[in-house]
Amino acid sequence: MAGVRTPREILTNRVAIVAVFVALAIMLTPIYWIASTSFKPRNLATTIPPTVVFEPTVSPFVKLFTKRSQLREQPTQEEYDAAPWWEQMVFDGGEKVVRNRRSGEVTMSGYGDRFTNSLIISIVSTVLAVSMGTLTAYGFSRFKVAGEDDWLFFILSTRMLPPVVVAIPMFLMYRVVGLNDTHLGLIILYTAFNLSFAVWIMKGFIDEIPREYEEAALVDGYTRMQAFFKVVLPEALTGMAATAVFCFITAWNEYAFALIMTNRNAQTAPPYIPSQVGSGLPDWTVIAAGTLLFLIPVAIFTFLLRNHLLRGMSFGAIRK
Amino acid sequence: MAQIDIRNVQKFFGQHQVLKNLNLTIEDGEFVVMLGQSGGGKTTALRAIAGLETVTSGKILINGTEVQDRKAADRDIAFVFQSFSLYPHMTVRENIAFPLRAVRMNAADRDKAVSEVAETLQIAEHLNRKPSALSGGDMQRVAIGRALVRRPQALLMDEPLGVLDAKLREQMRAEIKRLHIARGSTSVYVTHDQIEAMSLADRIVILHDGVLQQVGPPDEVYLHPTNLFVAKFVGSPVMNVNAVRLEGNSVVINGASQGFHFPDQMLGHARSTAGEMTLGVRPEAVLLSHQPSDGFVEAVTTNIEPLGSHDIVDVRLGDTVLRARTESAFVSGEGQKVWARIDPSQAHFFDTATGLNLRGAN
Numbered sequence: 001m002a003g004v005r006t007p008r009e010i011l012t013n014r015v016a017i018v019a020v021f022v023a024l025a026i027m028l029t030p031i032y033w034i035a036s037t038s039f040k041p042r043n044l045a046t047t048i049p050p051t052v053v054f055e056p057t058v059s060p061f062v063k064l065f066t067k068r069s070q071l072r073e074q075p076t077q078e079e080y081d082a083a084p085w086w087e088q089m090v091f092d093g094g095e096k097v098v099r100n101r102r103s104g105e106v107t108m109s110g111y112g113d114r115f116t117n118s119l120i121i122s123i124v125s126t127v128l129a130v131s132m133g134t135l136t137a138y139g140f141s142r143f144k145v146a147g148e149d150d151w152l153f154f155i156l157s158t159r160m161l162p163p164v165v166v167a168i169p170m171f172l173m174y175r176v177v178g179l180n181d182t183h184l185g186l187i188i189l190y191t192a193f194n195l196s197f198a199v200w201i202m203k204g205f206i207d208e209i210p211r212e213y214e215e216a217a218l219v220d221g222y223t224r225m226q227a228f229f230k231v232v233l234p235e236a237l238t239g240m241a242a243t244a245v246f247c248f249i250t251a252w253n254e255y256a257f258a259l260i261m262t263n264r265n266a267q268t269a270p271p272y273i274p275s276q277v278g279s280g281l282p283d284w285t286v287i288a289a290g291t292l293l294f295l296i297p298v299a300i301f302t303f304l305l306r307n308h309l310l311r312g313m314s315f316g317a318i319r320k
Numbered sequence: 321m322a323q324i325d326i327r328n329v330q331k332f333f334g335q336h337q338v339l340k341n342l343n344l345t346i347e348d349g350e351f352v353v354m355l356g357q358s359g360g361g362k363t364t365a366l367r368a369i370a371g372l373e374t375v376t377s378g379k380i381l382i383n384g385t386e387v388q389d390r391k392a393a394d395r396d397i398a399f400v401f402q403s404f405s406l407y408p409h410m411t412v413r414e415n416i417a418f419p420l421r422a423v424r425m426n427a428a429d430r431d432k433a434v435s436e437v438a439e440t441l442q443i444a445e446h447l448n449r450k451p452s453a454l455s456g457g458d459m460q461r462v463a464i465g466r467a468l469v470r471r472p473q474a475l476l477m478d479e480p481l482g483v484l485d486a487k488l489r490e491q492m493r494a495e496i497k498r499l500h501i502a503r504g505s506t507s508v509y510v511t512h513d514q515i516e517a518m519s520l521a522d523r524i525v526i527l528h529d530g531v532l533q534q535v536g537p538p539d540e541v542y543l544h545p546t547n548l549f550v551a552k553f554v555g556s557p558v559m560n561v562n563a564v565r566l567e568g569n570s571v572v573i574n575g576a577s578q579g580f581h582f583p584d585q586m587l588g589h590a591r592s593t594a595g596e597m598t599l600g601v602r603p604e605a606v607l608l609s610h611q612p613s614d615g616f617v618e619a620v621t622t623n624i625e626p627l628g629s630h631d632i633v634d635v636r637l638g639d640t641v642l643r644a645r646t647e648s649a650f651v652s653g654e655g656q657k658v659w660a661r662i663d664p665s666q667a668h669f670f671d672t673a674t675g676l677n678l679r680g681a682n
Contacts, residue, residue, distance in 0.1 A: 212405035215372050218392040219399040220470070221422030230418075234409040 031295070037288035042093055045284045059089040060285035064293075066090070067098040067107040111290060114272040119297065121183055121268060122251040125190035129247045130240050132191070133198025134206075138228060140199070141206040142214075152203070155196045163193060164256050171260055181262045189257055194247040201246075205239025206232065241308030248301055269294050322383045322473035322506050323348045324369060329378030331364055331530075338364045340530040342378070346474075351500050351507045353521035355514060355553070361530040362510045363478055369508060370399045370476050382473055393422070398467035402479040404459045406451035412438075412462050413447040419470045437465045440499070457488045464499070474506040481516065493519055514554050518542065526550050548675040551600045551668060557632055560606065560642050563672060564599040566590060571599060571662070575639035578617045586664045589678040596672035603632060605666035606644035608651070609659045616659035621651050635660055 005013075037045050039056035071094055075083070080091055090097050098107040136155075140148060170189070171180070179185030209232060217227035259271040273290045276283070302309070324346040331339035338361045346352045354362040367373035369380060371392030380388040387395050398419070406415050413434055420430045438444040441461040451459055460480060467475055480496070481489045497520055500507055511517055517524050518538040526533040526541065526549070534546045545551035551559050563574045569587065570579030590597060609616050619635035619642070626648065633644050633651055635658060642660065651658060669678040 210403060210405065212401045212403050213407060215392075216399065216401060216405045216407075216466075217418070218372065219370050219395075219397060220419035220466070221393045223391075223393065226422075231407055234407075 034288050034291050034295070037285055038292045040285055040288075042283055042285050045288070057089065058086075059093060060283075060289035061293075062086040062089055063093070063095075063283065063286045064111050064289045065109055067109050068095040069098055070094070071096050110267075110272060111269070114267050114269045115293065117183065117262075117266055118252060118268040118270070118294075121186045121190065121266070122248055122297075124183075125187045125194065125251045126244050126247040128187070128191040129194035129198045130202075130244045133195055133243065134202045134233075134236060134240060136195075136199045137202035137206050138232065141203055142211070152200070155199050158192075158196045167256060167260050170257070174261060179261075181265050181267070183266045185261055186258065186266055186268070189261070190247075190251040190254060193254075194250055197250075198243050198247060201243045202236065202239055205236055209235045238308045241305040245302055245305055245309065249298055252298055323381075324474060324506065324508070325379075325381035325384075326365070326369070327379040327381070329365070329368060329380065330376045331361075331368060331373065332376045338530045339368070339375070342530075342532055344525060344532065344535065346506060346508060349504045349506055351509065351520060351522045352525055353509045353511060353517040353523075354525045354527055355511060355517040356527040356533075357512060357553070360527045362525075362527045364530075365527065366476050366478055366508060366510045369474075370397055371395050372399070396470075396473045398470060398472040398475050400463050400467050400475070400477040400480045402482045404451075404463040404483075406459060406462055406466075408451055411448050411450055412443065412454070415451065415462055416447075416465045416469050419466060423470070433469050437469045440468075440502075441465045441495075456484050457492060460484065460492055461495075464496070468499075468503070468505070472505075474508065477507065477509045479511055480509070481513075482511075489516075496520065515556065518554070524554075526553065528553075544677075545600070545668065546677050548598060548600065548670045548677075551670070551677070555602055557603055557643055557645075559668075560599075560601045560603065562599050562640055562642075564597055564669075566597070571667075573599065573637065573640050573642075576617075576637040578637070580617060580662045580664075581615050582664045582667070586667070590669040593669075593671055593678055597678070598670040598672045599662075600668040600670060601642070601662050602666060603643045603645040605663040606635075606642050607661045607663060608633065608635065608644050608646055609661070612659050616661045619658055619660045621654055621656045621658055623654065624651060 036052075038060050039058070040051065040054055041057050041059065044051040044054050068090055071091070075091055075096070080088060083091065087097050099105060100107060139145065140152060145151060174180045174185055179188070213231045213235065214224070214227040217231045218224065222230065253270060254268070255270040258268045262268065262271070269290070273287055273294065276287055276290070326342055326344040326346075329339055329342040330337065340361075342361075342365060344352075354365060356362045364373055368375050368388075371387070371390060371394075375388055378388070379386055382395060382397070406412075407418065410418065416434045416437060417430050420433060425433070434447070435444065438447055441464060443458055443461045443465060446454060446458055446462070451462065454462065463480070467477075477496075481492050484492060493516055496509075500520075509516075509520060521538055523535060523537055524541045525535050528549050534541055534550045536544075541550060541554055545554065548561065552561060564571050565574065566572075566587065567579055569582055569584060571582050571587075571590075572579035607616075608619075612618065617637060619637045621633055622636050622641060623634040625632040629648065631646050631648055631650060633646050634641050635644060637660065644660065670676060671678060
């Protein structure tokens, strides 16, 4: 009776649609808030009640990427006219862009570098965690490992205490080996943190891939390693994509360790953004702009992998 | 093509022994079917030949070369899995070409070999589709194509028809037979379906609890089972198996009031045993008559299975029941009085304790 619905089913359907909209509204409101604040002039960012209709401006983004100082005296008309449009925006806000005394070049804020750090550290640690996790999971899934359950429990147990508990010892250890404030240090940290998750998730996915695939490849003249890359890996891609999204989000959002372990060279965006709140009156528009840009990579990454996330496992060619 | 020699092979899984001193020679070009219940060791034996399973002791030779320590990839055999095991991320063409890529055959030869196999198996029009878009029968054809394309020394098949429905199974059975005749490849085929075994095999190998029970051509296994297990496992409907005793020249089924008269020369071997005896008679060796006559014993029909070409009729003698095969509509219903006889030339006497055939009747 496809297509024909009872009144009860229609009602259930409508309730479900309403529920989805309510949930969406709850989840999207903060994102709307951040997005709208990052295009507001500073004086409208904190009005009560909130300003909904306003003339959007990109001045928060200009301020996000430049170093500024308070204006001691108003710029002359010539100075103002000679300045490019974005510098005029800063003048309008009662600040001026800091320039190099000799070359006159604009001094950039730290945001760009911190953002790049975030990208490098998150991507590299995700690639490492997913690839190592997949290989480990394959080993556990396919071979007899002495004490397999104990090992798996041990791997899982690394997730059982809040990571911040080990922050101080980690900090001291890192200082001794010189990994403090290095990209490598954070990459190792995030890889280790994500690895247990990756092993467990990937083991679930690889257990689902029938052994016959590899066995067929083995009798067809391939080595175990070739069989892994040619047969198992393509089947495990869905799982790897899902695992990668979660690992990337974890690394991308990590705040506590990034705050403790880094300060200049390898600092990521999460500890940097709130550090802008610190001096003087907080400029929420700049923080909102930084946050909005920070959301984008995760959105793109998830969007690119959405088919893998949705597709699920397709084992059409195995009959059981 | 090749001869496969299995010598004194033992296989343990932990404490559990799944192959007990297996000895078997499969001749070049022969189609051997390993038949047995699940857990009987037949799949393990097949996987041991393929190199997917190591053996605990013993030797496996292909064309006289010991291969038991070689990897599966180095044995030059092909394997068809029950699950077909087609790679879902590859097209049919890529699936069939996959073994050829392993040996780095050049693209032109590869395409030629793939087309040739696809032609033979009538799957040429599916070459660019993904396996998930195929029917069960076509998946099976692709799996066989992937196995044959490399022209391996031997073709091993593990219940390849097990997941197909009955009608398709019959059709594929005929195709496999035709293919074997055309190609003459040494084939080892594992199944628990005795009809498949009978129809395909040059020789049937019956395995039970890891022990080889009997090896022989289908008719020999059917007509001359060496023991009770083989007698009961081969043949449909199942052979009548009853405990009996001898009273002079009369064979009396325990629980029946009257015995069946056997000629003296048919009972020589049966007399030689002192222990308990079991009589095995196939339904076609139980003869029914509407009139009482010499050697026939009175019985009552209890159940009739009309099968079109013939009927299977259950008759009660005293406290026991025999199944007989009759022509269609020979008896019209339950509760009829009939007379039954056993064909002495088709009767098998087994030693109840050992299960071995006493070779009395044949």
